[in-house]
Amino acid sequence: MSTKYTNDHEWARQEGELVVVGITDYAQEQLGEVVFVELPDVGRTVSAGEEAAVVESVKAAGEVKAPLAGEVVEINDALADNPEKVNEDPAGEGWFYKLRPEDPSALDALLDDDAYQALLASLA
Amino acid sequence: MNPQTEPATTPLNALHRRLGAKMVPFAGYEMPVSYPAGILAEHRHTREHAALFDVSHMGQIEVRGDETAALLESELPVDLLGLAAGRQKYALLLNDAGGVRDDLMAINRGDHFLLVVNAACKHADLEYLEQRLGDRLRFTLRDDLALVALQGPESASVLESLGASPEVLAAMKFLHVADLRLDGMNCVVSRSGYTGEDGFEISVPANTVLQLAESLLDHPAVEPAGLGARDSLRLEAGLCLYGQDLDTGTSPVEAGLTWAISPARRAGGERPGGFPGAERILAEVSNGADRRLVGLLPQGRAPMRAGTPLADNQGNPLGAITSGGFGPSIDRPLSMGYVAASHAVPGTELSGEVRGRALPVRVVDMPFVPRRYAR
Structure with missing residues (x-):
């Protein structure tokens, strides 16, 4: 079950017919301590690259784009009371929402781990 | 790199980097926004213990000449003639429309005044004051001095551990200014700050500030804190930030700073008006904004x-x-x-x-x- 990445530092991971979305460790590190996450409404249809969530840290607000098109079927309600999970476990408990992808193969077009590590290396 | 866009650094730049700070451009300087502990922890540590802030980017303008207090009163709507030596006062530098050019601390050092002004305004302030009063007073931007703030409830005990006498500290109240010897260094110390907590702002020669900062950080109660915590602390304390809550388009009364217009300078006071924008400001003091x-x-x-x-x-x-x-x-x-x-x-x-x-x-x-x- 490999994780894919976007150039905007979101991750997307297949889970059965769904795709789980979150922000990367690099993204949370850049943002600083997260104090609020605004998640999309369940049932909303998003297109690839559309702003689907907002993450607010003590420093600033950042938009989180949808890595691929689909319908939002579940959101991580735990972030309402514990937004710090985005910092503590961005790839796990700090997930944002689950999509039913319009085209599951769209995931293949995202960056794989090697490509994302290369992107991070270019930013260092 | 264009040298004109290269940010300036404070004498503590290498220390911030050694402590693992995230550095950001601010008011023409490269400043620490946070350290590895993070803004939330730095904020809480300040409220509970004591934190060290580098505020060396701020301007320290020395003012010398005859009748310094009376002449500065022509620019600042405060009672400086009534400000005793060893005391400081919050003051606003105004424009003719009653807007705020800068906010500052005016310190009576006995034989001269020291104005502590915002980093982003310091060169403009100096130029403006020289233009208005330069024929009568001497203004010097003391960029040979550094400034650090020690803020939080344990600040006084930290200074005591560095050699300040408990009696002197006990007698030193909010907005008092004293010459203290800390860790063998001569320091100009005011009991003031920008966090809402008890604390001190310490002015020292730039070439000794590293030793002072390291001695302060050696104390177990003291952690470094950056601009991020400074902003959340001042916001909780309800203190305006110049350039955001206060600027040339806002008047002191609009900004809730009527208290910064001394009674002596208001209508019916001993020396009413006589500062830029007085007509508007005194009307607003009486009628509201x-x-x-x-x-x-x-x-x-x-x-x-x-x-x-x-x-x-x-x-x-x-x-x-x-x-x-x-x-x-x-x-x-x-x-x-x-x-x-x-x-x-x-x-x-x-x-x-x-x-x-x-x-x-x-x-x-x-x-x-x-x-x-x-x-």
């Missing part, structure tokens, strides 16, 4: 940041937020902003437009967290 800076508590968890439009419950525009973020000590978002005087009463329910949605926000008294100065 059309808009007011107010404290605002978003009723949800979403922070309302600077620029957020404010409206009444019918959607009529009332003003905008000028500072906003998250308050670690109150564990909720908080803001300040300007609204029409009709809607400035604490308890008034307004809405703030966040990403296209009108979210509830309530006008409240400031400060958000009680100030704990040594009065």
Whole structure:
């Protein structure tokens, strides 16, 4: 079950017919301590690259784009009371929402781990 | 790199880097926004113990000449003739329209005055003051001096551990200024700050500030804190930030700074007026202003940041937020902003437009967290 990445530092991971979305460790590190996450409404249809969530840290607000098109079927309600999970476990408990992808193969077009590590290396 | 866009550094730049700070450009300087502990922890540590802030980017302008206090009163709407040596006062540098060019601390050092001004304004302030008063007074931007702030309830005991006498510290109240010897160094120390906590601002020669900072950080109660914590601390304390909550387009009365117009300089006082913008400001002191800076508590968890439009419950525009973020000590978002005087009463329910949605926000008294100065 490999994780894919976007150039905007979101991750997307297949889970059965769904795709789980979150922000990367690099993204949370850049943002600083997260104090609020605004998640999309369940049932909303998003297109690839559309702003689907907002993450607010003590420093600033950042938009989180949808890595691929689909319908939002579940959101991580735990972030309402514990937004710090985005910092503590961005790839796990700090997930944002689950999509039913319009085209599951769209995931293949995202960056794989090697490509994302290369992107991070270019930013260092 | 273009040398003109290269940010300046303070004498503590290498120390910040060694401590693992995230550095950001601020007011032409490269400054620490946070250290590895993070903004929330730095904020809380300041409220509970003591934190060290590098504020060497701020301007320290020395003023010398005959009748310095009387001449400075022609620019600043405060009672400087009544300010004793070893005391400091918050003051506003005004323009002819009654707007604020800068906010500053004026310190009576006995044989001269020291003005501590905002980093982003210091060169303009110097030029302006020289133009207005340069034929009578000598102004020197003391960039050979550094400035650090030690803030938090354990600050006095930290200074005591560095050799300050307990008696002198006990006699030193909020806004008092004294020459202290700390860790063998001569320091000009004022009991003041920008966090709402007890604390001190310490001016020392730039070439000794590293030793002082290291000695302060050696104390177990002291941790370094950056601009991020400084901003959330001052916001909770209800203190204006120049350039955000205060600028050339805002008057002192609008900004809730009527207290910074000394009674002696108001209508009916000993030396009424005689400062730039006096006509407007004295009228507003008597009659109030059309808009007011107010404290605002978003009723949800979403922070309302600077620029957020404010409206009444019918959607009529009332003003905008000028500072906003998250308050670690109150564990909720908080803001300040300007609204029409009709809607400035604490308890008034307004809405703030966040990403296209009108979210509830309530006008409240400031400060958000009680100030704990040594009065």
